[in-house]
Amino acid sequence: MRIIHLEEALYRHFNYDSFRQGQKEIISDVLHGKDVLGVLPTGSGKSICYQLPAKLVDGVTIVVSPLISLMIDQVKELKAAGFKDVIALNSFLPFIEQQRVLNNLDSYRLIYVSPEWLQKRKHQNYLKQLPVKLFVVDEAHCISQWGHEFRPDYQRLHEVIEALNHPPVLALSATATPDVQADIIQSLNKPAMKRHIYPMDRNNIAFCVKEVDNDQEKLERIAELTKSYFVPALIYFTSRQTAEETALSLSAKLPKRNVAYYHGGMEASERLRIQQQFMNNQIDIICCTSAFGMGINKPDIRLVIHYHLPLQIESYIQEVGRAGRDGESSVGVILYHKGDFRLSANMVKNELPSIEVIDQLIATILTCQSTQVDLPSPEQLHILLDINEGAARFIQRQLQKYGLIRDSEWFIDEKKWKYVREGIVQYLEERQLYKNDKLNELYRWVQTGKCLRQTLYQPFQDEFGEPTEQCCSNCGFDWNKWVPEPLFKMPEASSPLNWRIKLQKTLNMEEA
Template sequence: MMNEDILYQTLKQRFGFDEFRPGQKETIEAVLKREDVLAVLPTGAGKTLLYQLPGYLMAGSVLIVSPLISLMQDQVDRLRQRGERSVVMLNATLTGRSRQQVLKNLRSYRFIFASPEILAQPPIKQALRNCQISLLVIDEAHCISQWGPDFRPEYLLLKNIKKELQNPPILLLTATATPRVQADILQKMDLNYERIKKVIRSVNRPNIFLAVDRVANDQEKRKHLSQWLHQLGGGGIVYFSSRRLANELAGELAAATGFRVAAYHAGISTIDRFRIQQQFMHGQLQIVCATSAFGMGIDKDDIRYVIHYHLPGSLESYVQEIGRAGRNQKPALALLMYAPGDEQIPRQLSQIELPSQIVVEKVQKHELPSQALGPQAELIEFYLAHGWAYAKLYTMLKKRSQLTERQLRAMLDYVNETRCRRAKIMRYFGERPVEENVCCDCHQNDWQLSDLKLPTPPALVIADQWDWQKQLRILFAKESKSG
């Protein structure tokens, strides 16, 4: 077993910390003993350390599978900012000679980041087989259960990747997974629930005050949001389900409040997303109006509040997103705004329509174009290409629909809770509720912001105090040198 002194020396020398956060040391020790590990640690628990520290103590390469390019880029940037050159990200932007050079020298990289989709490509798999993969990391592992049957079916192939790489130890990381989801993740990865090491910490974040603002309609909701932000000041994220509304309200709120506000979503260019993310991290932006594309991997510890303008589709998503507030352990606010009928948006977003068996069979026989399969054509073709019969696909999608409806009902139960919202969340995740004083608006329905004792809003940093363009040039220069 690794000497404990070496662990603490590496922690200090490489990362600048004196102590491990709860769950970190236990997980790292299991990884270094080459155990398979499922780590369910709350947002802000420092999950990147769980594979980065072992990466410096193990021979070979660490392969990190991540769901979003922005999330991978953030981790790559952070490693490079600390002077780590032996890191690479495999994605669709890597083409031509650069791609050939990277794949040729892939075994020389200490940290290799990749999406599930790119791992399905034969040249990538061949290059990885020539590497010594000492650890396979699945970041945001709940996606195996949540997205596998949905719009990221490549997650279902990760169990094959593990076998093709000669079964390296695996580290599954997530912030939110109910006992059912934990079991589903392990089943889809062909892992034994009894034999895998499980490091599970409570989802409870006692410093976050939980509240719901019930309004009559969207017009009233807009008015209330502006009022909340006037009172709260900067240092917050407002989540939307609609890119259009994120754009629209970012402009409205900036004009109404005088704060620096920007919209962030997948429809914005990569360079603009990087700029907005960095400006928010460094205090040049006070509020971000975002879709769920924003937040994964954002290590900003002084976010004072998270507001949801639209109803999330599940408590899993909600808990993960509100967990981005109050990482410094100071008081923070999670506010969910709700108008009657809001549940229709996540319901519509989660619907997957399967065409008739006749249409599917005609597409398979090339008697109809693949477009005849409808908006989910790519998803359906994936399953058909992997040998799924129509009846099996129909059954799976029906079960998925039933599950998403149950998740949405649990979210509505949270909205309608009258006793304790924190207890509702903890019971949902299979935990025993804790007795706390005023932890949500159910305990104090006439609560005021002044009751929460939120930290003072951070001062706005003027542009020339932090030159994001210079930082971007530095990062790209490092990338070109390391590539």
């Protein structure tokens, strides 16, 4: 299809009159078979960059997506828009249903999968039988942000691309510094990737950073804001327990608001339920960890509050970028005290295994080998070493790189251990330094006296747009001048409608 026909195709398949910034250029290169890295701001419609090609190419598009909830939402939206030949392959599919889908994969044009799903040999064998014409990595910053430790299968995507006979690759992200861009390109083993990089600053979001004395003052400030502004809000935490406790406290303080918590320790079905209720305005405040929000297409989030500091600038831009996707005025708030710096530093330290843990692993494996005791599977490393799963996955990935783990089997070579240990320790030290640098970059930003908007986006771009309304707390932000549209129309200023009353009025029936 020639470029001049793309607007017609966009309208026919998605009912959009025109492309947003960057979409047409990326799609054009994809349709010409080029490998592309696209960096577009949050809320700019990155998904169209592969959904339209999936409609136009004669073959299958594979989309690697980081979250099950994100896959489910996108599939639901596509099917509602008339794109029926789309499927998400994940653990929510019952076994019988998954087998039925796998046996009929050639009937789908767009297939969503996780990086972990892709690494199973039997799944790859199904995909090899398909005419895969485009391989997409959505939220591609996860390759760099998560792939080195938390989800190492992101670092193995190049193996899947090779197994699928090198289809064109499209990597998409909203936050990628030049270093992260280089990491993505190197990891995917696509050195000739064409880059389409666009400014990511959001001129409708104001930034407010406030130092407080303690956590109690944070809670009081959050209660004050959520009582004053009846708008959809996200409150981010690094602690699951604190997220739960704050949600309960806010529910007691704000009886007219619907508050929930969300974190990775909850059952997947419960997380999905909370997300859907938030999307439908049945819940309007969510106290969450970073597990919530990636790809959430809710346009009217107005407040994004950080109770705890994120661990890097990129994470903050991703999280605050969930506000104001409809272009309306929104605010990002960070509340911090000096003790938060120590908490963040400990979190970064615990994300990676210590050198002592590496030595413990080596000693355990060699002891088992010499005494002919069966080793546990590599997937059980966190139990064997009594460490968190993220640290265990880091070790597992390193052992895979050196060939000591292949297809979930051990291939022990005592002669290689010294060499392997040196390599892992060196890489471990490099990653620790990198993560500390990213954390210090965030510390400097929250404490700067300069414009928060410009200093936030400076690592990513050279020019900045003028804010549509107010800029930031360092440039004189005034809460009294921020007047967002309430979530629901209120019968009285002091009595906002909750979701149950809204539902009653909609259905014209009394609540049971």
